[in-house]
Amino acid sequence: MNNQELRHYANEIRKSAVTAVYTAHSGHPGGSLSCVDILTYLYFEEMHIDPKNPADPDRDRFVLSKGHVTPALYGTMAHRGYFPLEELKTFRQLGTRLHGHPSMRYLPGLDMSTGSLGQGMATAVGMALAGKVQKKDYRVYTVIGDGESQEGEIWEAAMFAAAKKLDNLTVILDYNGLQIDGTIAEVNDPQPFDKKFEAFGFHVVVADGHDFDSLRAAFEEARKTKGQPTVILAKTVKGKGVSFMENQAGWHGKSPNEEQYRQAMEELERAGEANE
Numbered sequence: 001m002n003n004q005e006l007r008h009y010a011n012e013i014r015k016s017a018v019t020a021v022y023t024a025h026s027g028h029p030g031g032s033l034s035c036v037d038i039l040t041y042l043y044f045e046e047m048h049i050d051p052k053n054p055a056d057p058d059r060d061r062f063v064l065s066k067g068h069v070t071p072a073l074y075g076t077m078a079h080r081g082y083f084p085l086e087e088l089k090t091f092r093q094l095g096t097r098l099h100g101h102p103s104m105r106y107l108p109g110l111d112m113s114t115g116s117l118g119q120g121m122a123t124a125v126g127m128a129l130a131g132k133v134q135k136k137d138y139r140v141y142t143v144i145g146d147g148e149s150q151e152g153e154i155w156e157a158a159m160f161a162a163a164k165k166l167d168n169l170t171v172i173l174d175y176n177g178l179q180i181d182g183t184i185a186e187v188n189d190p191q192p193f194d195k196k197f198e199a200f201g202f203h204v205v206v207a208d209g210h211d212f213d214s215l216r217a218a219f220e221e222a223r224k225t226k227g228q229p230t231v232i233l234a235k236t237v238k239g240k241g242v243s244f245m246e247n248q249a250g251w252h253g254k255s256p257n258e259e260q261y262r263q264a265m266e267e268l269e270r271a272g273e274a275n276e
Contacts, residue, residue, distance in 0.1 A: 001044055016071070021071050029251055032071040034239065034240050035234075054109040063111055066144055067101045067114030067117075068253070125161045125169060128229070132168065140169050146190065147179030167226050170222045175233050183249070203222070203228050205221050
């Protein structure tokens with residue numbers, strides 16, 4: 001898939017994510033919008049998956065460790081064909097399959113239920129180890145947050161992954177610099193990420209999380225790296241694509257009002273037209 005097509009899907013997924021949060025009157029738009037391009041590349045280009053056979057034992061696995069950004073994940077999965085786009089309107093509604101945090105019990109295509117920060121990465125490490133033990137060729141991907149990286153479990157998982165030489169594991173850090181209470185530097189600074197992950201035994205790649213050429217090169221490097229897991233430090237903008245949400249910690253977890261929703265959709269419509 002070429003970059004123009006990827007940008008098209010990413011923009012549509014952003015519209016879906018904003019609409020889901022607006023319709024539900026709750027959700028996490030900021031961190032969803034920052035990781036849309038990453039998820040778009042994973043689901044439409046990188047991962048070996050088949051929406052018509054979501055339980056394929058040889059599929060690549062994906063774990064959303066920062067599990068609160070389901071508006072981005074559900075939008076990506078719907079556009080990839082896992083379920084109808086119309087179902088996105090049921091986000092966080094009574095009886096929906098699209099919970100605020102992903103639940104593999106209800107939605108085929110989800111490889112893990114997540115929400116408790118730090119645990120998703122640990123689960124992904126377990127999946128990667130299982131692949132090695134079973135001599136499978138599948139790869140495992142997990143998206144973690146930079147604020148989430150303040151959790152000790154992230155580093156326990158990193159230590160184990162490197163100790164077991166899990167080169168079938170790629171961790172993508174959504175590096176937008178913000179969390180619910182402000183900047184990561186102000187709250188509890190987990191930086192420098194590159195030196196920390198290197199010290200834990202990871203191969204480190206730095207990428208622009210909104211540039212598909214940069215992401216393509218990063219994932220290619222991860223696949224070629226042998227004997228150790230890879231982390232991609234993907235520099236992103238929280239709220240990417242909606243001007244009044246960009247780089248604003250206050251948009252971590254709230255829904256837009258009608259006027260804000262209209263403005264967001266107009267901006268995203270213009271972005272889509274510019275990509276054509």
